[in-house]
Amino acid sequence: MSPSRRRSPAQPDALPLAQALTALTQRLSEGLAEGHAELLELVTPTTAELLHHWFGAEAVAARGNLNFHTGQRQALLNTVVAHEVLGAPSLPALYGRLELPAPLDLRPTHPKYCLKMATGTGKTWVLQALLVWQLLNKTDALTDGRDDPRFTRRFLVVAPGLIVYERLLDAFCGKRLPGSPTGARDFASADLARYAELFLPEARREAALAFVRHNVCRKEEIGLKTTGNGVLALCNWHALAEGEDSAPEDDTHAPEAPAHEVAQAVLPVAPGRATGNSLEVLDRRYARGNVLEHLASLPDLLVFNDEAHHIHELRREGEATEVEWQKSLTRIAAGKGRRFVQIDFSATPYNDVGSGKHKRKVFFSHIVTDFDLKSAMRAGLVKSLVLDRRQEVGALPLTFKAERDDDGNPCLSSGQRTMLRAGLHKLRKLEADFARVETERRPKMLVVCEDTRVTPLVGQFLTVEGGLRDDEVMSVDSGKKAELGEKEWAQVRERLFDVDRRAAPRVIVSVLMLREGFDVNNICVIVPLRASAAQILLEQTIGRGLRLMWREPEYDELKRENRERIAQGQEPGNLLDILSVIEHPAFQSFYDDLMDDGLAGVSSDDSDATASTGDLMPVGLRPGFEAFDFAIPFIVQEADEHLHHAPLDIQTLPPFAGRTLAELQTLLGKGDRFISQDLQSGTLFGDYRVDGEVMSVSGYNDYLARLTRRIGQALGQPLPKGNKVASRVALPYLQLHTAELTGWLDDYIWQRLFATEFNPLADENWRVLLLQPVLDHLTKVFALALAEAVRAEPVGQTDVRERRLSEVTRLLVRESASVAVSKCIYSRLPYPTHSGGLERRFIHWAQADAAVLAFCKLSETRHTFARLRYVREDGMGAFYSPDFLVRTAQAIYWVETKAQQQLRHPDVVRKQAAALAWCERVNALPPEMRSELPWHYVLLGEDTAQAGQAQGGRLAQVLEAERLRPRPQAEHQGALW
Template sequence: MSVLTTETFPLADGLFLRINDDRLAIEAGVPNDFIGQVTPTTAELLRWWFQEDYRTIRQANFHSGQRDAILAIVYAHEVLGTTSVLDLYEKVAPEALLGDGILGEVSAERHGHPKYAAKMATGTGKTWVLNALLIWQHLNNRANPADERFSSNFLIVAPGLIVYDRLLDSFQGKLVNGNREFATSDIYAQRELFVPPTYEKSLFAFLQSSVVTKKEIGSKVTGGGMVAITNWHLLTGAEDPDFVDEEEDDVEAPGADIDAAEAINSFFPLTPGTASGNSLDVLDRRYLRGGPLQSLIDLPDLVVFNDEAHHIHSLKKGEEQTEVEWQKSLSAIAEPKGRRFVQFDFSATPYNETGTGAKKGKKYFPHIVTDFPLFAAMQQGLVKALTLDKRKEVATLPLDFSVDRDENNVIIGLSEGQRTMIRAGLKKLQILERSFEETDPSKHPKLLIMTEDTKVSPFVIEFLMECGLSEDDVLQVDSGRKADLGLKEWEPVREKLFDIDHRVAPKVIVSVLMLREGFDVNNICVIVPLRSSQSGILLEQTIGRGLRLMWRGDEAIEDQKRETRELIRAHKEPNSFFDVLFIVEHPAFEAFYKELLDGGYAVVVDGDSDSTSPTGDIEVVPLRDGWPEYDFEIPIVLRDAEDELKSPSIDPLTLPVSKFPLADLLPTIGSGERFSSNDLQTGTQYGDYRVDGGVMTATGYNDYLSRITTRITEAIGRTFVATQQQYNSMSKYPIMQTHKAIIAGWIDRYIRKRLFGQVFDPFEDENWRVLLVGDVSAEIAGTFSTALVEAQESLQVSDAVVETRSTSEVTSIKVRASTAVEVTKCIFPKLRVAARSGGLERLFIEWADIDSKVEALIKIDEYAHLFLRRPYLKADGMPAQYSPDFLVRTENAIYIVETKAQSAISDENVKRKKRAALAWVDQINELAPDLRSERDWYYVLLGEETVKSWRDKGARASELLAQARIAHTESAAQPTMF
C-alpha cells in the first residue's frame, strides 16, 4: 500500500516512482534491481524486514508508512550514492530545481551533506524507523568499515527531556530499581523484527556497551562506535529545561535571537558579582561545555537522527534566513566530514510557517523523501479516528472562546464559550467512561484541557470543581504549577501524569502547554483546546497528544474498531467509540481540519493500483486544433453609472408570514447547548448530546437583532456591484448603514407582530431562541433583503459600456482521464465531468455533441470563466455568485443552460439563480445584434427527467432547448441598486 498526497514533495514523488515495482518484488521474494544494487548486508536486512515469507512468521511488522520511509532512504543513500541534497534533486527530481527558490535553498551550506527527512504522522512509529536505519548503518559499517556511506557513530537528538527519556528506554531499556534493563529496550523486545538471528549477538553487544547519555558525551570511551543520545539544548550551551518549563515562544519561534546576557554567559564562564555563578561546580560545567561539541567535531564520521525535527530548521525573518542555534552546531560538526556526515530528520510537521492571516502558509523542508500523512494512518487504523465535536448552531449564538478580561487586560475569568466547551468535554468523557467500563474496566479515558495562559489554569480548575469534580480527579500540569510546588513535590505529580493510563484518577489534565512530543500516553480520548494560537504546528501537535491507540491486540476489539471505521465511512452511527479521539469545537481547529479535508490530505492505493502516478489520472487538456470555430463571444455589460438612491420605506406588517409554524418550532429549542460528533474523514455526524448552562441571557434577543441587521445591510451593499472599486465608491455613502437603526426597528416589529401570524414575545420562556433556528433566520434575512432591494428606486444617469470576452481566454483545463467526456464541437477535445453525481452533465454533453443542429458547446468552468458568474441574493439574504453549467450555440440562438436533478428545480435558490440569469439574458438581448453574435440569447433550466425523456424518444438536444427556453423573465426583473 502506498500513499499519494496533494502536497508537493518532489523527492518523495521521484523516489516512489523509482522503487515501487522493486518494492513489490522485495515483498514477493523475487530478484529485482533494488536488491541487486545494495550490499549483501542491506539485501539480507530488506528481505528480513519486508519479504512476505518472514512477515507471516512473526506478530510485529513494519506498516506501509514505515516500510516506504526505510526503502526511500536506503535507495537514496545507498543505491544513488547521494552526497548532498542538491545531488539528490539532480538525480531524482531535476525539474523541481526550476521552482521558485528551490535551487538556492538546496545549494546552501547546511544542505551540503546527505540529508533526508521523513514526514510521518504522530503515533505512526517514527522511532522504529530510526531503529531500523541505525541497524542498517551499523551492520554495513561493521561489514566494511572503509565504505564511506556507513558509520557506527550515532548522535540521536531529542527536542526535550521527555523524548530523550523515551529514546533511552528504546536503546537501553526501562528503569527498574534505578537501573536500565536492556531486555526491556525496543530493539531487544522486537528483535524478531529488527535483526536477523545471525546478527543478534554482535548488535546487542554493541548497544549495551556503546550507548552514551548526554552527560557522558565527550567523556565516555566506547569501542567500535557509539550511540550518543541527547536533547538539543546540549548543543546550544543552554541549561536543560524540564519539558513543562518551556514557554510557548520556545515552540513557535525556534529561530528567535538569543538573549544578550545568555550569549555573554556562553563565552565567559566567570560572572562577576554572582555567587552561584562563581561556584566551582558551575565554573567547571561552563568550562567543559565545549567538550561534547568538540568531541563530535573530531569524529571521522557521524550519523545524526533528529527526532521531531520541526524544532531545528531555518526560519525566514523578512528577507533574511536565520538558523536555530543548535542547527549551527550540527553544521560545525558536519563541516570536516563531507559525505561521511549523514542527517536523518523525523517529524509529523516538517515545515516552517510563513506569513500571517490570509497569507499564512507552510514552507516544507526541501529534503522530504517520504510522506505518511495523518489520513493514511487513520484509514489503516494505526491511530485513533479523529472526530470534531461541533456545537450545533440551532437556537444558539456564536460564543467567545477567549478568556474574559477587564479594561486593564487582566484575566478575570473564563468566558461563557470556554465554560460551554469544558462542559461538552466532561459530558463526552462521561459517555466514554460508561461505554468502556462495560467492555474493559482497566481502560480509563482521559480529558485534556489546554489553556491559553498559565493564569487561566486556576480558573479552569475552579470551574471543574464547580462541575462536581474532586481534587483527585484533576491534575494541573504547567510551569506555574511546578513553581508553586517545588521540585521535590513536583516529582509525584509528574509520575502520576505519565502513569495515567493505569489510574482511574485523575480524569482531567489541565495544562497551559501542549504536553508536546514525548507525552505519549494512550488514554487521551477527549481534548478541549482553550488556546487561542493559530499556529499550524501547534494544532497538529495538539491532536498528536491523543492519537496513540488505546486498544491493541484484542481481536474482538480490533473487529469493533474495523466495524466502526466502516460504519463511519458509510455515514452510519458507529456502535462503539474504541480508539476515537474527540476534539471539542474551537474556531482555530475547525479551520485547520477544513484545510486538511478540502486539500485531500491523502489517498490510499493498494493492490493492483500501486503503480498509480503520484498525480493520479489528472490530465491537462489544451485548446484543440481549429478551436476558433467553436469559440463563444460573450458581451459583458459594464455599468459604471452613478445612481441616486432614495431612503427605503417598508411596512413590516405587510411582509409575508413565516412558513414555519411557531408551535412546531418551540419544541425544538429545548434548553442549553447541543453538541454532536463529526468524523473528520467522512463528515458523518452522530452522537448528539446536550450541555446545560449555555448562553441563556436576556440580552440574547438584542444581540440577535444587531447581528441579523448587520447581516442584511452588509449583504445588500455587496451584492450588486461588479468590482471592489465600485463597492469602495458606494461605501462612501452607505445608504443601508445610515438607516441601520430604523431597519432594526422594522425587524423587531416584524418579529413581534407579523412573523408567526400572531403576537410573539421573544423574552417569554426564552422563546427568542426559535429565531436562531437556521431556516427561520434565513427566512427573515431573505424577506427583508428582498424588500429592501425592491424598495430602492434608482435613477440611471449614464449609458452602458460593453466589453466582449471569449471562452477561449481559458487556454487549458484539467480533467480526470477516467471520467472526462470526449467532444467534437468544443474548443477543448475533452470536458470535465464530476466523478460523482455527474451523470446528467455527461448525458447532456454527449447528446448535444451528436446533434447536427448544435454548432458549438462548452461546459463553463466556474473557477476559470469568472466573467460568466452572475451575482444574486440567496434565499437567506446573503450574496452569492452563480455560474451556469453550459453554453450551447445553434444557427439562430445561444443558450445558457443549467441542468438540475428534478427534485432541485423548485428549490428557492435555483429560482433566484434563474431570475438573475433571465435578467442577464434580457440585458444582452437589448444590445445591437453585432454585439451578441447576431443571435438571440435564452436561458434554459433543464430537469434530469426531462432530458432523459426527450433523449430516449429520439429528439434532438436543440429541439428541447428551443422548446424549454425562457424568453423573458416570468416576473419583474430583480432590480439592481448600483
C-alpha cells in the same frame, strides 16, 4: 458532514523529492517479498539480508502481527535507496540524481533526509531500524577491511525537549525500574530487546544488542563515557546549545524579567551561589561546550533528529534562518562531508507562511517519504477524529481567550468554561461505557491552555465546578517542573507516562509541554483552549491523542465500520479508538479539510444515546459451565520417545522447476570476491559474497550446514522452559540426525536438483544454491519429505497436560453478530459479520440438536492454546485454529467450516492431515487422558451443511459421517508427527 460539501482546491505539488523517490523505490522493490527484487542486487549483502528479514514473505508470516506497516516500510526503503543505491553525497546531489530541479536555498554539504510520518505511526521504530541498518553495514565493512563512507557506528539522537528525551531513553535503555534511587532502567523492556525478532536476524541479535546496551551515552555522559568501537549518544537539543544552562522548551508565556535579573545577565560571570553562578552551574556550561567539541571531532556521525520541525524556521517567504539546534548541527558537521548524515523525523515538517487567505504551508526541501495523517487514518493506524459539535458549543461567541478581571488578573472566559464542561461530559460517558467492556480501559482528557497562567485556573474549575478530586487533575508545564526540582519532577514524570494504567489522573492540563513525545494511548478527549490559529500547533496537539487504545484484533471490525461511516458522512456507531475534539472555530479549515476527505466526523447531542462501545458486550462463564467445558489434551512429552525418519529416496523428490541452470547462473552478478580455496578438496574458505545471495557462507560445506539448520528450524518447535504448559500448543521437537540430513541434501544436490548430475564444486557452481528460488525449493521439498517420513517409537508412559476452554473466563461479542446459546460455557457465541453465515447456521444447528451435549466457537484471539500446528505448502510450520469444538455422547469433534470453493486449497488439505494426525496420536492415549472419548476432525463444507439442514438431518450424525478416517502413513502430508 454534508455529502455535497465542495472540496477545496488541490494544493500544488509540494513534495517532489518524496514523490520521485517513492516511485523509484516501488519499481526497484517489486518482488521483494518473494526475494527477487532488483533492489537486492543494488545494495550490500548486509542490507539485502536485512531486507529479506524485514520484508520477506516467509519472515513476515512467521512473525504474525509483529511487522512494519506500509508507512514504515516505505520510509525504510526510501531511505535505503536514497542513501545506498543513489549514494548522493549531499542533498543537492540527490535532487540531481533524481533529475529534479533543486531549490535555490539548499545549503547542506552532507546527506540529509526528512521522514514525514504522522504522529502515532511508529517513527521511533523506523529510527531504530535505520540505526540497525547502519550498524550492521559498518560492522561488516570493518570486518572486511573496507572503508565505506556511507555507514557508521557513531550515532547521535537529538530530541526537542525533556519529554521526548525521556521517551528515547525508554526506547533505547528500557523503562525506569520502580523505586530505583539511581534511575536504573530495565534493558529487557527496550524496543530493540523486546522486538528483536522484528529488527534483527537471529544471528545478528547478540552483537547488536550488546552495542546498544554498552554504547548508549546519556546527555550528561557525552564525551565523558568510555565506549567501545562506536557510540550512541542521546540528548535534548539544549545540551548542544551554547549559552544558557537551560531554555524554555514548551510554554508560550515568558513574563518580563525584573531589572536586577537583566543587570546580572550583562555583568561578567562570577562564581558564587548568590549570583546564580555556582561552580556546579559553571561546570555544566563548560561541559556543554566540550560536548560540541567532542561531537565535532568525531570522524563520522549520523544524527537522528526526533520531532525535527523545531530545527528550521522561516521568518518570511524565501528567507530561511537557522535556529540554535541547526547551528549546533552545522558546527558538528563541519569538515565531515558525506560522513555526516542527518535524518530528521517529523509529523509536521513545514512552516506556516503568510496569513489569512494567503496562508499556506512551506514544506522542508529534504522530505524523502510522506506518510501523512490522512494515510494513517485510512489505514486504521491511528484513532479516527470526531468533532464534538454540541448546541451550546456551536453558539459560543469567539471568547476562547482568558479574560481579565477588574484587578487585571486572568480568568477563564465563558467560552472556555463551556468547552471544559463539554469535554467532561464526553469523558464521563466514555468512562462509564468502556468500564462495562474492559474495566482496565481508562480514557483520559487533555486540556491544552494558552499559557502557564491559565493552567491553574483550569485545574481550579475542574475541581470546583467539575467535581473532580485534586488527584484526578494533573497540571504539567515547565513552570511546574521548575517549582518541583529534579527529584520531585522525576516522580511526576513517572506518573505522567503511566497514565494509561492508572485510574488517576483523569484530566491532564498543559500548555505546550506535552505537544510532542507524550506517547500514551488513552487520550480520548482533547479540549484546545488556545486561541492561536497556527495549524502546526493544532496538528501537534491532536497528535497527543492519536495513538490507538483498542489494538486487539477483536475490535478491528467495529473500528473499520466506524471509518466507513465517517467516510459516508455519518456519525460513528461507537467510540472505540475515536478521538473527540471539542470544536474550536479557529481551526475550522483544518477540520473541513479532513471532513472533505471523509476522515473526520461530527458528534451531535444525539450521540449521547449511542453506546461508546457500540453493541459490544462482555460474555462471561455461565452458572454451571463445568458441564459444557472442554479439556484439550496436549502431549508434552512421551517417556523415552524416539522420533526418527525412514530413509529418503532421493530419486522420488521433485527437481527444481522454472529457470534452467544457465539462467540461474546469470542472476549471480559480476565482480565476486574470492578469499582462498583448498586445491585438494575444492572447499572455499573465508567470506564469499555474491550479488543476489540469500545468506553469506564460507563454502559449500558451510552452506550444507546452514541449510540443515534451516530445515530443522522449519520443522521443529521447542518446548516451553520449565514445567509450565505454554499458552500455545506445545509440540515435541522434531529430532533428526543432522549428519544424515546433510548427506541426503548433498546427494540430492548432486544427483536430482537440476534433473541431471550437478557438480557444485566445479567452476563454483555451488553459488546458484544461494539464490532465493533454489533455497526455497530445497527447504520446501525436504521439509515436506521429512514430515511424511517421520516415525515415532514411544516407550513407557506419556506426559499429558490439559488446557480447558474455561481458562478464558470472558469473551467480547457483538449483540448483533452473536447467538444466545445454552449448551456452551458462555451464554452467547459470536460469528463474523462478513461471510459468517455458515458459522451462524452451525451455531443454531448445534443448539437445536439434542444429541449435541456441548459446543463452543473458538476465539483465535482468546483461546490461543486451542490451535493445531501444520506444515504449509511452502514447507514452513504454522498454527491454525479450527472453528468449533463439539461433544456428543460418542466423541469430541474439532470442526472447521469452509466455503465450498476453499475445500481443496493446498493449505486446507494440509491442515486436515495435521489435525488427523493429532487425533490419532491423542486417541492412542488411555481414555482417562482424553475425557473418556475419542477425538475426531471434521472439515464441513457449505454444501454439506446446507444439504444436511434442508433434509432435517442431525448435526451429530453429519459430523460422524464427515469425520476424517485414519489413512496410511504415506498419505499424512502436512503432519508434523
